[in-house]
Amino acid sequence: MSAADIARPGRPDDPSGHSPRGSSPRVLSIAGTxxxxxxxxxxxxxxxxAFGGYGMAAVTALVAQNTQGVREVHVPPPDFLAAQLRAVSDDVGIDAVKIGMLGSPAVVAVVDAWLAEVRPPIVVLDPVMVATSGDRLLDAEAEDAVRRLCHRADLVTPNLPELAVLVxxxxxxxxxxxxxxxxxLHRETGTAVLLKGGHLGGDDSPDALVDADGIHLVPGRRVDTRHSHGTGCSLSSALATLAGDGRSLLDALVRAKEWLTGALENAEALQVGRGNGPIDHLHELRPHLDTGRPWSAEVWADAAAVRAEVDACAFVRDLGSGGLDRAAFGWYLEQDLLYLRHYARVLSRAAALAPTPAEQRFWATASVQCLVEEAALHQSHVTADGLSPAPATVAYTDHLHAVSAGGSYPALVAAVLPCFVLxxxxxxxxxxxxxxxxxYADWLTAYGDERFAASAAEAARIVDAAARAVAPADRAAMAQAYHRSMELEREFFAAPLSRLA
Incomplete structure (x- = not known):
């Protein structure tokens, strides 16, 4: 099994009981302040x-620092660190451990002995060895001790200067x-290594998980900001939390990188300090804190006027009552068939862009279901070949393809959501x-089915997660794509009877 496959194991010896699936992972940080x-x-x-975990901390060093630099460091006696660690593990079940600043061989020895005794399910080591200025923070003996500690970890997350020291x-x-x-480093330690490309130049900022199965690249865009204080600490603890909650290390990296990008994009708005400020750890929560509702509920409410026009549309009213002209319904299904062909391709594109395997599976399954529905329409209601798309159909599919071509996953899933929720x-x-x-009982039953309702709810949940992970400008683009789709849904419903008028 590779590190990418590691998921949280059970802990029958856990004194407080292992966290059940779906509960908050209990994560211990061992680091300085x-x-x-x-x-x-x-x-x-x-x-x-930020990822729903329960955080705990054992302090290795008291650091007098701010956004402009470190002023003084006080390292408590190693025996006191050992007492902190025992106090936690004697009482609380631990699902994951994140290790940061250690500082001396004696401190490393305490952590190493405790890990050997307690054997936490997930250990993420962020080897704090080189300052932002490039200065070495540890002496040679301490560096050797940290290098040996890598063998205890499931994942090591050095920046490029620290990686160079380790090898x-x-x-x-x-x-x-x-x-x-x-x-x-992976060959030497047997431990998975997070390779971080943030110190390299260029518009991209890729990361990669390097393990026994090879190199798992996770692309990313570079955020132009000087407010990156604590980026390494934050990423490693996010990874520990996600892995402690049962995700593979690769899935954890994809999700954490998405979150970190948003945290960097929102960092300047915090206005903390006069130097290199911190990232915004809680940026994904802010849309909820501002409105009390998820993003999908907000845009749904904003589209109330369009939804009312859909409800008032003669086609929708007559379809529900059963009085709809059969020719108008047949024409509508012909256009729906043409639409589904394009919609399936757009959903497939969403699957390709999705940041997690679960989201990839959801959109891929939805794409296949569109093709199944298309086949059913051929067999039951629509038999003619050589159908021509109406202007409303062309406008809608052109809109979806244009958003898809833009390459923005959040905007794309926002654009396809109205076809689910409406x-x-x-x-x-x-x-x-x-x-x-x-x-029209068969058609009405399909869209009134509880399974379709559950699928629409899952689509909304995925879109909400995408909205939480991006900057306000990107959420605005999502809203624009969503509202345009809602308007085009209205035009699509109106077209069958409009052509007969």
Whole structure:
């Protein structure tokens, strides 16, 4: 099994009982402090909370620092660190451990002995060895001790200068050299290595998980900001939390990187300090804190006027009552068939862009279901070949393809969401209002089905997660794509009877 497959194991010896699936993972940070809250255990606890974990901390060093630099460091006696660690593990079950600043061989020895005794399910080591200025923070003996501690970890998360120290090489100046160094560290320790490309130049900022199965690249965009204080601490604790909650290390990296990008994009708005400020750990929560409702509920409410026009549309009213002209319904289904062909391709594109395997599976399954529905329409209602798309159909499919071509996953899933939630909403109100002799019972049943409602709810949940992970400008683009789709849904419903007028 590779590190990418690691998921949280059970702990039958856990004195307080292992966290059941779906509960908050209990994550212990072993690190130094930052009184301004941007790095160290303070940043770790924020990151853990951002992903729904229960954070704990054992302090290795008291650091007098701010956004402009470190002023003084006080290291408590190693025996006191050992007492902190025992106090936690004697009483609380631990699902994951994140290790940060250690500082001396004696401190490393305490942590190493405790790990050997307690054997936490997930251990993420962020080897704090090189300052942002490039200065070495540890002496040679301490560096050797941290290098040995890598063997205890499931994942090591060095920046490029720290990776160079761990493998005894110059700092990598390019991605290929960095990959070779990460592979060397993995071979030496048997531990998965997070290779971080943030110190390299260019518009992109890729990361990669290097393990026994090879190099798992996770692309990313570079955020132009000087407010990156505590980035390494925060990422490693986010990874520990996600892995402690049962995700593979690769899935955890994909999700954490998405979150970290948003945290960097929102960092300047915090206005903390006069130097290199901290990232915004809780940026994904802010849309909810502002409105009390998820993003999908907000845009749904904003589209109330369009939804009312859909409800008032003669086609929708007559379809529900059964009085709809059969020719108009047949024409509508022909256009729906043409639409579904394009919609399936757009959903497939969403699956390709999705950041997690679960989301990939959801959109891929939805795409296949569109093709199944298309086949059913051929067999039951629509038999003619050589159908021509109407202007309303062309406008809608062109809109979806344009958003898809833009390459923004959040905007794309926002654009496809109305086809889920609007039909589910109308279908829910149709449910139970017609009998088996209704001329359009099969169609009404399909959209009033509880399974379709559940699928629409899952689509909304995925879109909400995408909205939480992006900057306000990206959420505005999502809203624009969503509202345009809602308007085009209205035009699509109006077209069958408009052509007969």
């Amino acid at each position: 930052d009184p301004t809250g941007g790095a160290g255990v303070q940043a770790d606890l924020k990151s853990i909370a 005894g090489a110059p700092v990598a100046a390019d991605w290929d050299t960095a990959v070779l160094q990460a592979q060397a 039909y589910a909403d109308v279908g829910a109100r149709w449910r139970g209002t017609f009998g088996p002799d209704h001329p």
